Amino acid sequence: MNAHNKPNAPVLDSYWMPFTANRQFKAAPRLLAAAEGMHYTSVDGRTVLDGTAGLWCVNAGHGRRQIAAAVERQLSTMDFAPSFQMGHPIAFDFAERLAEIAPGPAGAKLDRVFFTGSGSESVDTALKMALAYQRSIGQGTRTRLIGRERGYHGVGFGGISVGGIVNNRRVFPQLPGSDHLRHTHDPAKNAFVKGQPEHGAELADDLERLVALHGAETIAACIVEPVAGSTGVLIPPKGYLERLRAICDKHGILLIFDEVITGFGRLGAAFATDYFGVTPDIVTTAKGLTNGAIPMGAVFASRKVHDALMHGPEGQIELFHGYTYSGHPAACAAGIATLDIYRDEGLMTRAAEIEGDWHEAMHSMKGLPHVIDIRTIGLIAGIELQSRDGAPGARAYDVFVDCFERGLLIRVTGDIIAFSPPLIAEKQHFGEIVSILADALKRVK
Numbered sequence: 465m466n467a468h469n470k471p472n473a474p475v476l477d478s479y480w481m482p483f484t485a486n487r488q489f490k491a492a493p494r495l496l497a498a499a500e501g502m503h504y505t506s507v508d509g510r511t512v513l514d515g516t517a518g519l520w521c522v523n524a525g526h527g528r529r530q531i532a533a534a535v536e537r538q539l540s541t542m543d544f545a546p547s548f549q550m551g552h553p554i555a556f557d558f559a560e561r562l563a564e565i566a567p568g569p570a571g572a573k574l575d576r577v578f579f580t581g582s583g584s585e586s587v588d589t590a591l592k593m594a595l596a597y598q599r600s601i602g603q604g605t606r607t608r609l610i611g612r613e614r615g616y617h618g619v620g621f622g623g624i625s626v627g628g629i630v631n632n633r634r635v636f637p638q639l640p641g642s643d644h645l646r647h648t649h650d651p652a653k654n655a656f657v658k659g660q661p662e663h664g665a666e667l668a669d670d671l672e673r674l675v676a677l678h679g680a681e682t683i684a685a686c687i688v689e690p691v692a693g694s695t696g697v698l699i700p701p702k703g704y705l706e707r708l709r710a711i712c713d714k715h716g717i718l719l720i721f722d723e724v725i726t727g728f729g730r731l732g733a734a735f736a737t738d739y740f741g742v743t744p745d746i747v748t749t750a751k752g753l754t755n756g757a758i759p760m761g762a763v764f765a766s767r768k769v770h771d772a773l774m775h776g777p778e779g780q781i782e783l784f785h786g787y788t789y790s791g792h793p794a795a796c797a798a799g800i801a802t803l804d805i806y807r808d809e810g811l812m813t814r815a816a817e818i819e820g821d822w823h824e825a826m827h828s829m830k831g832l833p834h835v836i837d838i839r840t841i842g843l844i845a846g847i848e849l850q851s852r853d854g855a856p857g858a859r860a861y862d863v864f865v866d867c868f869e870r871g872l873l874i875r876v877t878g879d880i881i882a883f884s885p886p887l888i889a890e891k892q893h894f895g896e897i898v899s900i901l902a903d904a905l906k907r908v909k
Contacts, residue, residue, distance in 0.1 A: 473507065494868055499526035502886060502893055504873065512868065515897050516875045517886045520693060520725045521756035524805045525888040531757045531801040538797035547579075547791045555579065555791030558799050565803075565812075566764050567723070567737035567747045574737075574747055576770035579791040580761035583724035583750035584618025587687070589763045590746045591622045592785050594685035594718045600772045603716065606684040607641060610674055610717075614647040616694035617687060617722050617748075626687050629695060643678065645670040645688070649698045651848070655837045656830055657699070658823045664701030668708040671717075680715035685746075690736035693725035696880030697839055697846025705742040718769070719744040724761070728752030729806060729887050731842030732816025739842070745769055755802040760795040811887045815843040818889070825894035826883070832905045834859060845883040847901075852909075859908055866904040872897060 476490045496512070498505040502525055504512040517523055538554065545552040563575035578593075580586045591609055598606035611617065611626030618627075625638035628647065646667055654661035671686060690705060692698035712719040726736035727749040733739040737747060746769060750761035773782040789795070806812050815822075819842055826845040827838050837848040852859050860876040867874050875882045881901070885893060 494865075501525045501527065502889060511871060513872050513893060513896055513900075515873050515883050515885050517752075517884050518756045519751070519875075520730075520884050521751035523728055523730065523752040523887045524755045524802065524809070524811055525886040528755060528757070528801075528805060530805060531755060531798050534797040534801035535758065535794050538794050542793055545793060546788075548786060552791075552793055554793050554796040554800070558791070558796040561800060561803050562762060562764070565734050567721075567727075567735035568743045568766070572743060572766075574743070574745075574764035574766045576765045576767065578763040578765065579796075580750070580763065581759050581787050581789045581792075581795075582618070582761050583722075583748065584620045584623050585787060586724065586748035586750055586761035586763050587617040587626075587722060588620040588622040589761075589785060590687070590720050590748050591626070591685065593746060593763065593765060593769060593783065594720065596783055597718065597769045597772050598684045600775070603681070603684075605681050606716075608678055608683045609639065609642045610645065610671065610683060610686040611642065612645040612647060612688050612692075614649065614692060614695040614698060615644075615687075615689055615722075616692065617689075618724075641678075641682070643674055645674070645686070647692070647695075647698060648701055648704060649696075651837045654701070654839075656827065656839070658827065658840050660699055660702045660841070661839075662702060665703030665707055667701070668704050668711060671708060671711045675711075675715050680717065683715070683717050685718040685720055686712055687720035687722060689722045689725065690740060690742075691726050691731070691841060691844065693844070693882065693884070694877060696848065696877050697841075697844055697882055699839055699841050700740070705740050709742050709744070718746065720746045720748065722748045724748055724750045725884070726842075729812040729815055730844060730884065732813055732819060734812045753802070754795055754798040755805070757802070758792070758795040758798045759789075760792065760799060809888075814887050818891070819843060821891045822889075822894055825891075825898050828898060829902055829905070832902055834905055834908065843885060843887060843889070847881040847883075849879040849881070849905075851879045862908050863901070863904045866907060867900055870900050870904070872900040874901065 495507040496504045497507045559577040562577050566573040566575040568574045580589050609626050613628040615628040617623040624632050625642040628644050648664050648667050653663040721744040731739040745766050747764040754760045823840040826840050834849040836850050839846045849859050857878045860879040864876045
C-alpha cells in the first residue's frame, strides 16, 4: 500500500507508527515533506501552518540553518564518543551553558545536568535519582512515587506508573506502590480563564491524604507537570504549586517538575519553575532543548540531590544509570546552537511579550459551536469541545483532519484541541489559526 497509490509516494506497510490509529491513518495518510519557519509543506505541495511547534518542541521555528550547520560540523569532526568512563568536550560545554540558565533562583539553581535521549528517559532518570537520593541519606524505606491524575510523563515504565492517562496504563504493569494526586481541572469553577485559575489551591492537600494513607517514610518523590500539556492544557490554580512545595518540604519528599513541554520559553520564562517562582528539587526537560532537531533530554538536579550521592570511594560509580546516547556529540552541538538562537532572538521571554494578543485571539472563539472551555497561559492554549454521545474524541479528531486539509496543524487529545505555536509566531499567524479553526468548528457535526 502507498499513500493513495500515488507515484513516488512511500510504502506505508512496514512502519508501525507511535500513538496513531495505524489502519485509519494508512487508509488516508497525512504526510509532511518539508518545513521552514512557521510552516510545513505536505507531500502534495500544500503549505500547513504549524500550530503545535511540531510536537511542542520546535520553539525557534523550522529549518534553522544555524543548528544544521553546527550538527554538520560536529558530525564531520566526531560522530560519536562513549560517555561511560569517558568524555568529550562538547557535552561538558553544553552542560555549562545549561547550568547558566538552569531553573531556580540565583544561588539555588538546579545546575547539575544529566543528559538523556528523550523526555521519557528524563522522567525515568529523575525518578531513579530521587530513589537513589533517599537511600543515600538513610531513607531507604522511601520507595513510593507519587504522580497525578491526567499527568503525562512519557512512556517508560516509570513514566506510565506516575502518569495518569488510563490508555497509557491499562494493559501494562506498573511500578509497585505508585499513587496519584487528583488532577486540578475544574471547569465548573474555572472556565474560560486566561492564566492561572482562582480556584483549586487546596487540591495540593491531596498529598497530605496520601501521606496519611501510606506514611511519609514510604514516599520518595512527587512528580507533576507545572502545566499539564498532553492531557489538554491543565493550568495550576493560584497557590497550588506553592502549597505542593510546602507539603513536600514538611514530609521530606522530593518535588520533581516535568518541564519537557514548559521548558525553554513556552511560558515566557526559561522554565515554568521561574515563571511560577516555585523551585522543585529536580526538573526534567527534552523537546525544546534542541529545537526538536535531534532527540535529546536533560535532567536538572539540585546541588542537594547531586551532592548527596557524591560520597564513598572516589572510584565508585555514584549513580548506576545512563544511556548510550547520553550527551551525544551531535545532539550537544544542536543544543548549543539552539541556546544561541534563543539568546540572540530573545525567544526565552518572547511568549511574555505576545501572550496578550495570543490570549485575545484564542478567547475570541468563545461562543463558537461545541466550545465549552478555553484556557490559555504563555504561548499555550487548550480549547475543549463538547463530546459526542458515545464517541469521546471523535469530534476533535474530525476538526483535526479538517484543519489539516485547510492548512493548519493542530493537536488533539480526547476532545481538547491544544495549541503551542513556535515562539517566533506573529499576530497574523494567530488570526490565521482562529480563522481556520473557527470555520472547522462551524462545519463539524
